[in-house]
Amino acid sequence: MPEVTSLHSKNKSKIALSPDLEASLIERLKRQDSNAFQDLINLHGDSIHNLVGRLMAFDPEMEDAIQNTWIQVWRKIATFRNESSLKTWITRIAILQTRNQQRSVNRWMRRVQDRWQTESPDGNAKPLGERNEDPRWDLVQAAMKQLPYRDREILVLVYLQGNTVQEIARTLNEKANTLEVRLHRAKKLLKKMIEGAKAKL
Amino acid sequence: MNKSGQSEHISSSISDEELIQDLTFWGERKRTDLHYNAMAIQRQAYDKSRKSVRLTIAACSVVAATFLSMAWLTNFKRPDASQSEVKQSEVAMQRTQTDPETELLMKSIVQRTHEIGSRIEVLNSRREQQILATYEIQELNARLRNFKRVALRNAIVLNQIP
Numbered sequence: 001m002p003e004v005t006s007l008h009s010k011n012k013s014k015i016a017l018s019p020d021l022e023a024s025l026i027e028r029l030k031r032q033d034s035n036a037f038q039d040l041i042n043l044h045g046d047s048i049h050n051l052v053g054r055l056m057a058f059d060p061e062m063e064d065a066i067q068n069t070w071i072q073v074w075r076k077i078a079t080f081r082n083e084s085s086l087k088t089w090i091t092r093i094a095i096l097q098t099r100n101q102q103r104s105v106n107r108w109m110r111r112v113q114d115r116w117q118t119e120s121p122d123g124n125a126k127p128l129g130e131r132n133e134d135p136r137w138d139l140v141q142a143a144m145k146q147l148p149y150r151d152r153e154i155l156v157l158v159y160l161q162g163n164t165v166q167e168i169a170r171t172l173n174e175k176a177n178t179l180e181v182r183l184h185r186a187k188k189l190l191k192k193m194i195e196g197a198k199a200k201l
Numbered sequence: 202m203n204k205s206g207q208s209e210h211i212s213s214s215i216s217d218e219e220l221i222q223d224l225t226f227w228g229e230r231k232r233t234d235l236h237y238n239a240m241a242i243q244r245q246a247y248d249k250s251r252k253s254v255r256l257t258i259a260a261c262s263v264v265a266a267t268f269l270s271m272a273w274l275t276n277f278k279r280p281d282a283s284q285s286e287v288k289q290s291e292v293a294m295q296r297t298q299t300d301p302e303t304e305l306l307m308k309s310i311v312q313r314t315h316e317i318g319s320r321i322e323v324l325n326s327r328r329e330q331q332i333l334a335t336y337e338i339q340e341l342n343a344r345l346r347n348f349k350r351v352a353l354r355n356a357i358v359l360n361q362i363p
Contacts, residue, residue, distance in 0.1 A: 137226065160224060194220070
């Protein structure tokens with residue numbers, strides 16, 4: 001459909017569909033129209049990629065979380081009830097899939113780190129693949145990676161994705177007060193980690 | 202108060218503004234990289250057919266099957282694999298074998314695995330390097346298991362698409 005294929009522009013992430021176009025896209029998706037799925041990926045692919053990347057602190061496993069997100073969207077689109085925008089619905093799936101993926105990564109990391117600490121008690125050796133690129137970026141990256149996942153999640157959703165706590169609470173069906181407390185704690189912990197890292201420089 | 206209504210009184214030498222600047226720098230800088238990554242992924246996934254989700258998922262499956270094939274070739278196959286898993290794996294591997302590009306990728310990965318194996322032997326006398334190589338191969342092994350899981354799931358998805 002020409003009105004949707006016009007989304008293939010460089011600024012697609014800034015384009016929002018009109019209610020009529022979104023309804024048309026959803027209707028086509030529910031008919032399992034593969035062209036519609038392509039249009040959906042073109043429309044929201046980059047933003048979901050950015051979101052999941054930040055939530056997982058750019059861990060390579062993010063690719064699996066993204067893939068699982070789109071598979072879930074494809075499978076569950078028939079259950080979409082227009083109770084939120086399509087983007088909000090996909091974002092919720094992405095966050096839940098990322099949580100699952102992160103749990104899987106954490107389980108594996110615990111196993112590896114046990115062995116790592118046993119064999120390298122001084123902790124100086126770094127796993128291959130971690131390269132120093134920019135000291136400031138590396139410093140924040142190291143702190144964000146160390147943060148508990150839920151703390152990182154709330155910081156990313158509020159400060160990088162531009163959501164309010166109330167919006168997040170509605171999207172994830174969680175209590176705003178709980179999220180407020182988590183945000184406060186996450187900010188405090190991140191400051192402490194960055195301060196500690198800067199002091200070592 | 203910030204946009205979420207959160208109180209800003211935190212005892213720290215880093216202000217909220219500095220923290221947000223750091224966070225933004227962290228998130229924004231990577232966005233460019235992610236943009237190119239996304240383009241690369243889309244090229245891999247969609248070049249074969251820009252209009253077909255069936256082929257999109259099949260493309261992902263081919264990449265996953267590459268790693269799956271490597272898993273088999275390097276004897277990472279699970280001994281307790283069920284017959285249906287074995288069958289699905291074979292189907293996934295057949296897809297790989299019909300795609301010259303992924304076959305080439307598979308060969309390079311297999312070669313890399315052998316290189317890592319050789320490094321472990323060569324560096325046996327250098328303990329720290331040995332640990333690093335071990336860590337890398339563990340990571341590779343875990344990713345192989347993961348890709349195998351994804352390949353099997355994709356095979357299921359493919360079967361469900363009319």
